[in-house]
Amino acid sequence: MVKVKELPDREFLYGHKACPGCGLGTIGRLALKILGEKTIVALPASCMSTVTTQYPQMNYTVPSFTMAFAGTGAVLSGLSAGLKAQGITDAYVLGIAGDGGTADIGLQALSGAVERGDDFIYICYDNEAYMNTGVQRSSLTPLGASTTNSPAGPASWGESRPKKNLFEIMIAHRIPYAATASSAYPFDFMNKMAKTKIIKGPKFIQVMCPCPTGWGFPSHLTVAIGKLAVETGLWYLAEYENGKVKMNLVPKTFKPVEEYLKKQRRFRHLTEEQIKLIQEHRDQEWQMIRQRWL
């Protein structure tokens, strides 16, 4: 277990230009505090690269670089092989990519890298849309969310397809370690990061990262929204390790989904009936979780 007192005072990511209330800075900062200075950070086109790698201001005190949108998995393989070829065995290779960069355009490269068993850590910060380009839907946008290219209107209730299950896609690869996390649960996230230091081969963590700008909530509510996602059962904290899934936090009873949905502009248009559909979808998902993993 990670102890705050044992975390280094040194910062490896600071001075970035993320929006107020964005959980991204916290995720990057905490991840690097766990991994330390011998880490290379690979960033595809995303909010993270945009707010941290603008020449001549560099926000990392570790080597970092911007990568092609589709190529995060591939470049992690290359870094890992290159380090090994030079006899460097004590460095970490960390990719930080968004939901679109991971689950859409970057999925093939990630799948290839995981299948090959290359040694790297991959964080998908999931803010549930292409935020950097102005809030367009991705395959991880949840049911009913209004985005700029799936807007709600008389003929649309927003995103019409449920969120793709990336965690299960990683499990299907029999990856050594996969986890889901949330920027609202920093200790859970840091403990998971600590595991990635020890386990060899590919490691994957999908971190829900509420986005005040894209989701439409006041910037001081980032943590509250993140917690509500878990408390309503619309997101879950889990780990896959040694061939088994462990649920890290299972609410005894779920809070009504309205409590989560009504606090965000992206869901404001939803009718009672549509909210009921979202709740039903959640219940189906949990039925599958209970059958297989609990």
Next chain:
Amino acid sequence: MKHDLAVGQLDFLNGDEAVAFGAKLCRPQVIPVYPITPQTLVVEKIAEFVANKQMTCAYIHVESEHSAMGAAMGAAMVGARVFTATSSQGLAYMHEMLHYVSGSRFPVVMMNANRTLAAPWNIFADQRDSIAQRDTGWIQVYVENGQEALDMIIQAYAIAEDERVYTPVMVNLDGYVVTHTYELVHIPDQALVDEFLPPFRSQNAIDFAHPRSFCITAPTDWNMEFRLQQQQAMERSKQVIAEVDKKFGAKFGRYYGGLVEEYKVADAEVVLIAMGSVIGTARIVIDQWRNRGQKVGLVKLRFLRPFPQEYFQGLSGRVKAIGIIDRDISFGYEGALASEIKSALASTGKCPPVVNFIAGIAGRDITKEHIAEMLAKLFDRRAGKEEKDLQFIGLRWPNG
């Protein structure tokens, strides 16, 4: 070309195998590669070398060409020597990554088996694939045969890894015509190659003691200066290419002439210019016409980038008519070589008549008869007879 039989071993290899031997001699540390016809024999031969412990490197079975170049970039970023190979659709698929690697100034070396692009789909040779990548910031060299392919892989590293250059190099072989044709090839001694190409110590690689950002986001008020540096590196590479050829020749006994090779051009009045495997055929026809007393010559354009405009400026006043063979076409205008060369010729203010011959598309043979037909047309043009500026040669029907 002077061949020194005492140097290295003589073997019967196809072009792809020659490339694989060339790569092996350069001791690349990481090889991310994806198979595509007609490059596959390179992929297979290298895999065999690795499996048989004849080569020590990380061979990455990437799931696409985009990822091949992505992994190449990652490995180069930590200072590893990297090799990869591709062709046609694969090269097109990695287009985005070509810019990333050249813009980050990583000296990756890649073999490309020249093959046409779909549609209509076809696996045979033309140079539309690599010429479409002309502006990706890669040095491009086109070879005539297996020996030159092997030698240019070795030279490519020496050029790319020179601090004055730090630019990736693409070595192009016409699909099948070079990649699958068996020839006697000299395989140089490993010890000599090691002397020629010592282990790579990159000044442009990750160093944990001095953390830097690579392949950064450069905003508008900085970006253009990075581009200027790419252009300057390309300009400097002309000198480096000449130096490397000289050094290589001194060590291995084979010289290629750097950016261009002239064949019987000194007193020529009519000259053909081409790239790649067609040069071999053209040499024979030039010899035949020379034997008949015709003052004909041949220019083998070896590097498309950097482009030897100075050479063509010098050529413009020396000859009476020029034919440019393009194994490609830019639809809506003409062959790419024609545009490039005509631009250099015209800059002198005394451009001789030029005819652009489009030939050898999608593997169609360019025969000795076709070359002779081109020369005849050039003599007609020189004599003032009407000849179209752009002509397709070797069509199923006349009047191309």
